[in-house]
Each structure stands twice: as C-alpha cells, then as structure tokens.
Amino acid sequence: MRLTQRVNYILLPVILLVFTLAAILIYREIAQDSRQQLQGQIQREMNVVQQEVDLELRSLRAELSHILNSADFINFINAGSTLFQVYAFEPSTYALLATSRLNNPGIEELQILAPTGEAVLASSSGDPFGAPSRPGLPATVLEDYLRQVAAEQELVVREIVYQDLAGVTRFAVLQPVSPRLLVKDSQQSGSDIHVAVLVARLGAFDGLRERLQQQLGGEHELGFSLALDSAGSASADQFQATVTAGDLVFKQVHRLYSLELKVPEALLWSRLQGARLNLLLMVSALTVFSFLALRLLIQRQILRPVNELVQRVRESHHENIQLQRIDSNDEVSELNNAYVNLLQDIHHLASFDHLTGLANRRSFQLILARQLHSARNQSAQSALLFIDLDNFKRVNDQYGHATGDRLLQKFSDQLQESIRPEDVVASMGENVLARLAGDEFALLLNDTDGASGARIVAERILGMFDQGFEVDGVCHNINASIGIALAPEDGNHAQTLLRNADAAMYEAKANGKNRYQFFNRDIASVMSRRQKIEKVLDRALDSEHLHLVYMPIFETASLRPTGVEVLLRCPALAEQGIGPDEFIPVAESTGQIKRIDLWVLEEALLHLRCLRDEHGYQGFFAINISAVELHNEAFPQQVSELIARYGIDPALLELEITETSLVSDDADSIETLQALKALGLRLALDDFGTGYTAFNQLASYPVDTLKIDRSFVNAISDSSQQKRPMVDIILTLAELYDLHVIAEGVETAAELAYLQHSGCQQLQGYFLSMPLSWNALQQLVLEEQALLTEQREKGEHLKLVVD
C-alpha cells in the first residue's frame, strides 16, 4: 500500500475516533449542564412560585387582618343590637369585604362564623337567598377547628393549602375573632369567639405549571402534585432534586405544602436533540476538515519530501547523482544523507579496486573518457601507460595468491609514489592510476609534454624491477611491459586509447618484455589486420564459408596413407594471403576459436563417418584443437557428445595440441587432456620441439604421439648442419617414452629417405601429398581401397601359388 493511501486509512478512523470521543465527552457535559440548567431553572421557578405563594399568603393574611381590624368590622361585631348591626354596620362591612375581594380576586369565601358555626357574615358569590354555604374546606378541618375553639383548645391561626378534585389550589385561613379583644390574644375566652374563614384560590401554582409547560416543551406532561404537609414544618423550605427511573423529580417543601414536579426522561432527551445534531455536524465537519488539513500537512511536510527523495533516487545513477546532502535535522534529511552515504560507499566499491584502492577498470574508463574530453577542449596532451607485470603468474603459482596480492599492493604503492605530483612531469589529476585486471595497471598522465614525459615515467617504472621485486623478503624476478598511447595522436577516445596502449604493451611483451613500447603505425596496422581477420572469421563462421582440407599421413615403410590431418581453410582470408597460422591466433585472442574448434570437429566427424560408411574407410583423423580448449572445462564433454552423435570409434581420432601451449605443471591443462584421453581417443603434441618441454615432463603428459616440427625435418637436408639431426634425438626420446612419432613437412626425397632410415613411424608432407580437398580425399580412399583389394587378391593368389 502506498504511504498516501495508508495515511488515508489510518488518519480518518483515528480522527473520527478522537472527535467522536471528544463529542461524547462534550455531550455528557452538555447533558450534565442541561440537567443542571433545568434543575436551576426549575428551582428558580419553584422558588419564585414559593415567593409568589408567600406573597399571596401574606397579602391574604393582610387582607383578613385589615378586615378584622377595620372600624367597620369592629363596629359590626360590637353592635349591641342585631337590628342596628344589620342596618347600620352590615352594609359597610359587606362593602369592605367587596373591596377586599376586589383587591384580592383570589378570595372565594370570606365568612365570619359565630361560635355556633352560624355564618354572621358570608361573602360568597352566587345566590344570596339560601343560607350561606359552609366554606369548602377539606374534610373536617372546619368542624375540628370550631370544636377546638369552642373547647378553648385552639386559639391560634390555622392555615392550610389544599387542592380540590379539579386540581384547583386553595389557601384557607381560620382565625379566631373576638368582638372585644385583640385578635392575636390567645388568652381570649371562647364563649363569644367568632371564627373568620378566608378561602382563596392560589394562582401561583397554575402559573408555575403553565410557565414550565411552556418553557420545557408542551408535548411532555409534567408530573405535578401538591401534598398537604401540615406536620412538615421541620423540613420546611427545602428543595430537593432526585432522579427516579430516569425522570427528574423536584420536591419543594413549604410550611404548608409540599410541591412535587416530575420532569419525564423523554423531555430531558428531547431537550438535547439540538445538541446532538450540532455535535454530529461538528464532528463531521471537524473530521473532514482535520482530515483534509492533516492530510495536506502530511502530504506537504512528510510525503512530498519522501517522494521527492524517491524521485531523486530514481533519477540518480552513478554518473548523475541527483542526491545531495541536506543540512537539516529531520528524518527525511537523515534518510537522504544515509542514502547518499550508502550510494557513495557503493559507488566506491564499484569504482575502486579493493586490493589496491586504485580505480578499477570501469571507473578508469569513465575517468579516462572525462579527462580526454576536457583535454580535448583544452587542446592538452595526455599519455596512457598500460602496464602489465611479466611473470606475475609464476609468483602466484609458486608463492600463493597472498604473496601475489601483496606484490600487487606494493607495486601499486610504489607506482603511486613514482608519479608524485612534485617530481612528475605531468600533474596528477584525480585517480588517474588504476588496476584494470590481475596484473594489469593503467596510468593516465595529464598535461604531459608528449612522449618524453611518458618515457620518463615508463623508465622509472621499469627501474623498480632492476634489482628484482622484493616481497616479504623474497626477491621475485618479475618485470613490467608497458604500452604507451598518446592522446590525441593515438586516439581521442577512451576505448581507442586503451586498446592502443594495450596493443603497444603486447608489442613490448612480444619484443622481449621488460620494456616500454609506444604505439606506432606498425602496431596500428597489425591491429587493423587482426580486426579485419576477426570480422571475416565471424562472417565465415556464420555463413559456414569455411572448409576442411586433408593432409594424408603415410606409414613410413609402406608409404601407404593410414590417416589424415584435418586442416582448416578460410577462403575469404586465403584470398588475402592469410592462412591459419595467422588467423588462428587472432581467433584465439578473440574467443572465436571455440566455435571454430567445434565446427572443425563436427565437420571432420561427419566426413569421417561418411568415409567409413560409404567407403569402408578405416584410417584415422587427426584434428587440431586450440590450446584455449585446455582451459575449457566443457570441451571434453562437447567432444564426447559429438563422438556419440556421429557414432565414431574414438580410437580413430587424434587431437593435436601444440607443444608451446603446454605450460609445465599446468594442472588444468593436464586434467583436460586426461579427460579427453579417457574418451578413448589419442592425443598428439604438435610442432614438437619448438616448445620447451623438459623431457622428463613428457611422462606426465597423457599424449600418444609426437609430431616433429617441420623445421627439424627440413634441417635434415640442410648441409650446413653438421651435428646429429634433432630428429634423431626426438625419435630416441619417443622410443624412450614409448611414443608414436609423426614427422611433418617432408618435402624432399632426402628427408624421406632419412626418416625412413631413422625409423620414424609416419610421415606427412608435400613431398608425399599436398593437402586434399574432400573430393580428392574420397578419391584417394577409393583408390586405396581398390589397391588394397587388388593386393589382397594378389596375396591370396600368391598364397595359393606358394601353397
């Protein structure tokens, strides 16, 4: 998953979770607040209503007191005569009551009761004709009070708040009234105590219910109950809020009543509807906003730097590294810098030889190209020295690779010293010294003054080996061969210059090693010729424009052909006078030889089978293989497959290897030879005598045949040679090691005669036969078969004759 996607998947749930949790907490707070607010509101309302009730009660008490203390009432109650009372004072007292009722519209009943309970004054609305009705007080309140007054038990004011069945709340005051004494005197005697009864409707509760219903929302019914609580004076004026089954219950205890208000849970829930909606919107909006903002920030501050880093890394390759160190403290910078370090390390590993610390071939080529480019621009001269250590392999073989490595390191150190800027004719640029491979080094001298500067350096390098080269106290006999190519004369491009210096180095080696060689026209032409050969060979291999010719090999005594040596011909090269002697080494150096060898082998096997199958040929084929194959592990297997494919008796095959290609104690080569021999075929050392094979070493080579080099055969007829011919020595040697011998290059009758005389088993050469084409070979085989048949018949005939 991309980081961007992952950020989305992680960010959104996390933000949503955080905001949801926050919203839940806020909602709980809001719910709590709302509940408290509601509680406060209801408490205020209930307090207000209590104050209102108290005010109403006070007003009603005051009204009653006003009436009872008014002159009119006092006159009325004190009027001696009933007639006088009703005539003189009752009207004004009624007027007083009417005014009171006007002042307090809640008053419903206002009666003065005689001790007997008879109404002396009764201010009631409605029909005046009937007897005044008893005030509508609950149960037996009035009767009890009258009884107690009559019994002089209760002379205190009695107040009650009550509710009738219709839910109307009323306030009633029962008060003893004396015609003579002050109403508050509790010592008054009960005999003529009147009782004033005031009943008023309390509007405050209705108002409370309406207000709360309005404020709290009409669809939820508020539980509203009022209880008489005459005994509750101890807990008067208390406010309680409790939660019962989710409903909020408020209770207010007054001296005269207790009021209970129930707010249903559904109302609390519906009050928070808006808050819930708002929170939902808020969470959604904040989540979207935060998500976008955070994503933008992460995109800008984290992902973009990372992506930019990725982009730079992608665009970077060793030539063009886009990455640069960033002087910053953040992780992306650290990652960047770590990556830069890693790249530099890798670059170093890829560009430098770990053994010597010098540039490797790859980086040297790059440097060379760069230097040459800048030199071209500045029209400066450069010299490339291609250094190869002579005989280094011998050190490796004799003292081990560790010694060889140390030798290379030491040489590398000395080489660097030898070109110190202060005493070098050329100024030292960056890493102009490189180890190209094994024992090959390259040195680029910049701004050198042509050949002379290069020559001085080359001589100094050669000078290192004048007294041998000492490593670990052992002085090794090694030298250096140096090829020198100059830029721009010998080439302007890295590949060209390097190839030319290499060619010059080979020339130096060819000229005897331990020397330097400037690239020149001759080398150039040789190289050009080699390149031409390479191209032609390539084409010839591709189009099979190669063919084989066959050099018959004769038995010395009978001079009858017993086999042929298969020779390769390339007509395209032959036209230009280039023979195998010249193109085979080129093919060996280019690697084409492996294809050539296999092609020759297969073609030869094909022809051999053809001769065998069609003509009953029983001779052998000798086939040259390159020394390169001695180091080709796959070769024995390839030969084996071909033999099997063509169904050839391996005993009829002889593989020829030049003696010079064999190096003493070359375990690889011997192993390959043994593997080939194990296939059942024979091995021959070609051009024997030109190499330096010690005689005792012949025993260790699994060869069957020595082929005496033509130079020794030709020497037989050289009259100037007074010494015993070399041929004799070789033949003696072969006899000693029980080896078969074939002499090559027999060109004169004298040579033939000598060889016949000296006991060489087989011969070949122009004197006996020129190389034959395929058709000629077939002809020869036919003739030979015919001859053989004839002789056999003759022989039988003689035999018959003799018999």
Next chain:
Amino acid sequence: MSPRRFPRSALTPRLLSACACLLLLVATQLRAETVELYTWHSYWGEEVLGQFEVESGHQLRRSYFDDESVRDAVITSGRYQGFDIVVMDALTLQIVSEHGLFADLSSLNDDIGADNFDPRWRQACGVHGVPYTYGALGMLYRKSVAAEPLRSWRQLFVPPPEHRGRVVMFMDNIDTSAAALLAGGAPPYSEDVAELRQAYGLMRQQQRHLLARNYGLSYASEHGLASQMSLTFGYSSDELELRELTGQEDWTFLIPEEGTLLWADCLAVPSGSPASAATRDFLAFISRPAVAARNAEAIGYATANRSALPLIDESTRGDEQVFLSESILREVPVVPRLTVPAVRLRNRMVHAVVVDAQAGVVAP
C-alpha cells in the same frame, strides 16, 4: 353609607370661610355656652345659624360626618356623648333609641311648638327626635338624551337604549332594593322572597348597563363637564347639583309612576347628660316657622315644619320635587322598620350583586 347628604363644602368654599370668620368673631365676643352639632355638611343655613348665635349669645360648633356608618360607629362607641345635637335619620334614630342612646325630648314639645310639625314626621322621629327635613327618592336623567320622558323605575334597571352604558347607580341595601322592588311592581319594603328575588334579578340585570357603580352626584363631582352619565338614581335636591357640576342644564328629577320612598331627618340629643339650656334654645330656635322657612330656602330641602310652609318663598315652595305633593306624601310610606332577616337578605343581595359585578359575572 348613605349618600343622602352629599357634602357641599366643595361647592361653596367662600360661604364656608365666611361662616368660620363669623363664628370666630362671636366666640371671642361672648363667652357663652357652646352647642356641639354633629351633622352633614351644608345642611344648615349659615345666616340662620348666625342669627341664633347673635340672638342667644351661645356658640354653635359643628362637626361633620359624610357617612352614616361613621356617625353610627361614633354612636355605638359612645363618643357621640360629646355632642349636644346629632342629625339622625328617622329609622336609625328609632332603632338606637330603643337602647336608650338618645334622650326623650317630649319635655321640649312646647318649646319647639310640636304641633307645627307634620304628624307624619313627628311619628317618624318619635319622642327622641325633632323633625328637621324630608325628601323622596327618584330618578334623574337628561332630557336631551332621552328619546322620550322616563316614567318608570323599570327604566332605571332596564334602561332605554340611549341610556345604556350611561347609567350611574348607587348600591344601597334599602334604597336600591326598594327601587328594584318598585320596578318589579312590589312594595318597596317587601319581605316577600319571591319579590326580592325578582328585585335581585333586576339589580343584576342592571349591572351591564352601568357606567359607574356610584352615587350620581359623586360621579358628577369626579368627572365634572366630562360626565357621560345620562341616567342616575338620587334625591330631589340632586337635580340642581347635577346641573351645576356637569354644566348640563337638561338634568331633570322625577318620581317614577310606581311610587317612591321617603326619608326624614331628625335632630336628636344624646342621652348621657340632660340637654343643656343652649341645646334647648337651639332646638326651639330652629323650630320657629320663620327660621325653618328661611333655613329651607337656604339649603333646598323640604322642612318638616308645616307652619313654615306658607313663609317660604314661592319659587322654592313651588318645586314639587322638593316639597312633595300631598298625594305623594299620602301614598308613600315613611321608611318602615324591616325585620333583621329582611335587612340581612338585602345586605347580601347588594353584596352578591357587587361581588359578581366586580368579578365580571354577567347576569342572564
């Protein structure tokens, strides 16, 4: 509270201040006896009183009540003993005298010339009072408003359309119920419950047409020229006052065809101590036909002194609303005494009507 003697002090401030100066003058000149008079406002001819003081050398000092219940409270509290003469309505005087609160004035019959008084008023005042004035209850209305002259009490309770909402009615236990009884064709002092129930119905019915629940003169006094009143309930002497107060000259008083009721005021002497000489002198002085005639002319009320009538000037004497015709006087009973339950029922009727009206309860 009876409005029968509406205080007129506000109407005649100059006259009052002149009297005060005169009294002060007399008091300082003669250190004679003082007669304490407890009375309605503007109920005496100032010149008449001045003459008394000059003649007798006594000093007259007046204390006023403007509400009968206040006077009655003063009486029941006993403080009335501080007064020498109290103006009492005949009915109250009869009731309180049964308890011996006022002195028997039989001994003064010769001094006051008891025979000069109409026996009707002498009977009303009894032995405890010297008859002073009398009057009748009726309706007052504006002729220019009325589509046709009013005749019946019924029109007070169920007014003709032009008067609806312009009626000012005083709610008195006896007088209002009497008018309602008369309107219903019943005797004004009926104790018949059915008749009273009918009267109660009329009273309730009337409430919706009221401009104010007040005494007409009080209303006029409050609103003056802005008065909207066109029909009210009052006494014969109110006609002039209404004209003065409202500036509406078309006010007229009538005694409806169903009849009316009469009131009589008496002068009574508290029973605590024997009547002083000055008191006796004053009662004798005021009962002289010539003095009574001049006093009646001054105050605009009919005098109970039969012998004074010929001495009163024709313009006053000819006002039949003040000096009621003999036929009316013959037909209409002087305020009789009602039983306690009858009064109590009337009190409760009036109270119920007022309370319901206050509460906005509309009669059917």
